[in-house]
Amino acid sequence: MKQRYFLPEASILNLNPRLNSGLKSWDCAILASRQGGKSQFLTACLLILAVAFSPLVASAADITQQLHRPLDRSxxxxxRDQADSLLNIGEQQYQLGYADKTLDSCLQALEIYHSLGDYKAQGMTYDLLAKAYIQLDRLQEGEDALRRRLAIARDTKDFQSQIFALNNISTVLLQKGEFIPAGKTVQEALEIAQNVQNIAGEGLSLSNWGLVNARVGNYSKAIKLYETALSFRRQSGDVIGETNTLNNLGDAYLAMGNYDDTIGTYGAALRIAKTTRDRTNYVRAIDGLVTAHSSVGRNERAFDLLEQRLAMARDSQNLREEFGVFMTYAKIYEKLNNYLTARNFYERALVLARTLEDSKQEVFLVDKLTKLPKR
Structure with a gap:
């Protein structure tokens, strides 16, 4: 059973094989932008179905308020069918971007699984709860759900789930800026993976340990860990994991100013992501390559990549990504002292900032345009 994890790796692990069998559209990470074009019609249909078949909102206020009443054999x-249905609806709601509704569905399912004494199903439900909480930026509640998932994995001696739960907890701690606990947690995961000879778990844990080191500025150690992680990820056939680690490695090279290795590493990630249609890693690799090429004066190549990036953003109707592309264009042209073109892109970015109701970026851009030379 393949399991996945979140954050710069992308998103929280999907530990539910039953949901995967019917919903193969993951691999877009916590994240990933999925709406756009014709997919809006499909999205609307799925949402209508999810709402139409969704039961009443759970009465539980949070994941600590689960009922303990027993059920008759009859x-x-x-x-069980109701709980399974709720969990599937929750996954659909999550993939459609309705994390708040996912919480309601999961909490109801959790009540039933608790009454049934089904620890495996409870673990899968906590996984989805954690994903929803994190998407809503409720990191503490997401961490709590993951720790409950870890407790179940320990009680049932499920070592693989322990490895991935610990990695997920580590990435949440990293998001919260708790670097030392994050490092200790991922090292615990690595130790378990090594003891049970779980190659996929070793690759993931080494990659995340590298990420912890990169976050504290220890890029040399991070690079060594990433390189070792790549070996394990290739052995396990984890192509998406390999692409994630390549992008992490590219980030580390970029931070050290090693542009040749940066471009080579991001280029490898780009090729794999294109083959596997891994949009999240493809976008990440393009963004890294744009930064690297523009840093060494290869602006034509940077602009070619930005055109691809803009086309992807528009195809998916992702205004946030389109905003980011305009900002990158503007910064490169400003660096080239082409203030007229830079102003044009900053103005286009300002329009999108207002559309997105991003007041922080709006204030920044108004100030930027005021100070930008007019020639």
Missing amino acids: TLRDS
């Missing part, structure tokens, strides 16, 4: 099958 109701066990119906109860």
Whole structure:
């Protein structure tokens, strides 16, 4: 059973094989922008179905308020079917971007699984709860859900789930800026993976340990860890994991000013992501390459890549990504002292900032345009 994790690796691990069998559209990470074009119609249809078949909102206020009432034998099958349905609806709601509705569905499912004494199903539900909480930027609640998932994995001696739960907890701690606990947690995951000879877990843990080192500025150690992680990820056939690690490695080279290795590493990530249609890593690799090429004066190549990036943003109707492309264009032209073109892109970015109701960027851009030379 393949398991996945989140944050710069992309997003939280999907530890639910039953959901994956019917919903293969992951691999877009916590994240990933999925709306756009014809997919809006499909999205609307899926949402209508999810809402139409969704039961009443859970009465539980949070994941600590689960009921403990036993169920009659005659109701066990119906109860399990209901819980499974709720969990599937929750996954659909999450993929459609309705994390708040995912919480309601998961909390109801959790009540039933608790009554049934189904620890495996409870673990999968906590995984989805964590994903939803983190998407809503409720990191503490997401961490709490992951720790409950870890406790179940330890009680059932499920070492693989322990490895991935620890990695997920580590990435949440990293998001919270708690670098030392994040490092200790991922090292615990690595130790378990090594003890049970879980190659995929070793690759993931080494990559995340590299990420912790990169966040504290220890890029040399991060690079060594990433390089070792790549070996394990290739052995396990984890192509998406390999691409993630390549992008992490590119980030580290870029931070050190090693542009040749930066371009080569991001280029490798780009090729793999294109082949596997991994949009998240493809976009990440393009952004890294744009920065690297523009840093060494290869502006034509940077502009070619930006055109691809802009086309992707427009195809998916992702205004936030389009805003980012305009900002990158503007910064490069400003660096080239082409203030007229830079102003044009800053103005286009300002329009999008207002559309997105991003007051912080709006204030920044108004000030930027005021100070930018007019010639």
